[in-house]
Amino acid sequence: MCALSTEHAAGGGEVRHQFGGTTLGPVLDGLSEATIAALGSPHHLLIGDRWRPASADVTVPVYEPSTGEVITELANASDADVDAAVTQARRAFDAGSWHARSPIEMTRVLLRLADLVDEHATMLSELEALDSGKPLV
Numbered sequence: 017m018c019a020l021s022t023e024h025a026a027g028g029g030e031v032r033h034q035f036g037g038t039t040l041g042p043v044l045d046g047l048s049e050a051t052i053a054a055l056g057s058p059h060h061l062l063i064g065d066r067w068r069p070a071s072a073d074v075t076v077p078v079y080e081p082s083t084g085e086v087i088t089e090l091a092n093a094s095d096a097d098v099d100a101a102v103t104q105a106r107r108a109f110d111a112g113s114w115h116a117r118s119p120i121e122m123t124r125v126l127l128r129l130a131d132l133v134d135e136h137a138t139m140l141s142e143l144e145a146l147d148s149g150k151p152l153v
Contacts, residue, residue, distance in 0.1 A: 044087070046152075051142040055088040061097055064104035071096050081149030 044052065059075075060067040075089035093101070108114075114122070133140065145152045 044146075047142050047146075048138050050136070050139040051146075054139055054143065055146075059088065059090045061091050061093055061101070063097065063101045064108075070094060071100075078147065080146050083149075087146055
């Protein structure tokens, strides 16, 4: 996994973003610090209740479509990773922990999810704009 880093020129001038050995252009300029941090963080697979790297420790580059620049790398799930995720999902479903909850408990969980989306709305919108090659307005 390559790390994304940001360098500030002396005197508060140009900001340069580095991904591995590649200098990224202005595509990342103006993004929030949370978005820059998210792009530079390791991206693992959520299998069951834990995050883990792909079993083959292989990543796949993510390109900003309007410029072709690599903006991050994601874990590339193998067949074994997919099988493990499906097995864990089946176990969770069969355990009935969700559908055994009361409607009030389900509401609380979903409202918490909505709060988290609101809390991270800027980062989520910036990531989606980058991923689809659309400008932020």
